[in-house]
Amino acid sequence: MLRIHFSDADLARTRIAAAPDPVWEIAASMHRLQSRKGRWAYAEWYRTARQQLREKKLERVLRSVLLPLYPRAAYFPDFLTPADAVGDLAMGIESIVATPPRRVLEEVAILDRTVGAPAWAGQLTRLDARKEFAGMLRAYYDAVIAPYEEQTQARIEAERAALCRGLLNGGVEGMLSGLGPMLRWRPPVLKVSYPKQAADRDLYLGGRGLTLVPSHFNWGEPVAFADPQLPPVLVYSLLHERGPSDATHGADIVDKPLITLLGRTRAAALRAASTGATTTEIARAAGVSASSASRHATALRDARLITTVRHGPTVLHTLTPAGASLLRASTGKSR
Structure with a gap:
């Protein structure tokens, strides 16, 4: 459980992203590739993604480079989803490339302690290695996420429209109350269902507000930064609050x-x-x-x-x- 604590100033600074966040969609889509949970909801995407990855010769890159850095686990490095580039792929990738080597090393060490990091991950402290990694991310995005940009944008606009009704009727608190069972507003705390393997924690916004980022590829538990000092961002699932079990649907x-x-x-x-x-x-x-x-x-x-x-x-x-x-x-x- 993640408990996000709001003040009046935080409520005034809380907003919903106007567009999907490409670097978060990259991370969430890789988590989909590592799990059968909710696979029924992405059946068509799985087929086309696998085909595109094969045709673009990205299967080895995905298996040996990308997936090890984005494990579907309690932790993956925060620098892979920059907080200063919500909604902009170019800015997001530039921020990844510009990450200070010391931060890369620290977060790779956390990954290693948590679930294990690939031996080569420390090479990302080098600028040339991060640039090469950025090229892989762009290729992956173009192959399996870009074809769904229009669909994802339409769904986010529908989500924003629905939440705006709550905003008009009950202010920001009314909007927070409409986020779904994975996100429960209990003033002044937003209780967030978190992955079972993650420890319970509290996040005090301290007047910074919260950016809510609806995600097409996120399934189930919302995701926030591990580092509480980073600008607060909460990524949550679009229309997937309640789905069937992996074996049933309909x-x-x-x-x-x-x-x-x-x-x-x-x-x-x-x-x-x-x-x-x-x-x-x-x-x-x-x-x-x-x-x-x-x-x-x-x-x-x-x-x-x-x-x-x-x-x-x-x-x-x-x-x-x-x-x-x-x-x-x-x-x-x-x-």
Whole structure:
């Protein structure tokens, strides 16, 4: 459990990022590659990511360089997700390259004590090594994250719109109350469900405020910097507050208000489209035939709740901002 302590000054300085943060999405996507948890929600991305990594000849780089520095564990180095470049890939990578060697060494040492660091990680104290590493990050981002920029931006805009309703009705505290079960506002503390392997801790904002960063690739537990002296940032999952187990998915996990409005099958189809789904995946999620899933997808598209695009031979259904907002609002009603 992470407990974030707010003062009145902190509430006044709390904000929501206007765009996805590329360096955090890099980290979160690598965590997705290391876990089967929530894999149903990223099924289409897994397929295309693996294909792109293979075609771009990045599989070895991913396996031997990137994943060891971004373990899905209690800790990975803070310098890999710079606090001064939220929302800007170029600035984020420049900040990584500009990290002082002493800080790199300190954080690699923490990684080594926590889960083990690769033997070569200490070489990142050299500027040329960090520049080479930056090139790998750019290549990885271009291959597996850039194709989802438009979809991710639409979902963040829908999230911001939903939270703004809470802001208008109850101020910043009203907004914080609408963040979901992983983030529980108990004035003056925001209680954050943290990875089980991480120790409980308190973060006192001290008038600095908090930047909330919705993330497409984060699943489950939100993430904050390990170093409390860094500008406070909290990265949390978009629309993934409650999902099925790794083995199940579909109509059983959609919210009752959504079922009442759309019907069980169409509600399951909308939920399946929350992170992108083919017609076959919608059929599997809703427990119907492919032809029936296609008809339900058409109805949702006609209602402007989803949009359909073609990825090669595959037809992919994703949420529009209106669909994301509806799904987010339904989740909020069930809390």
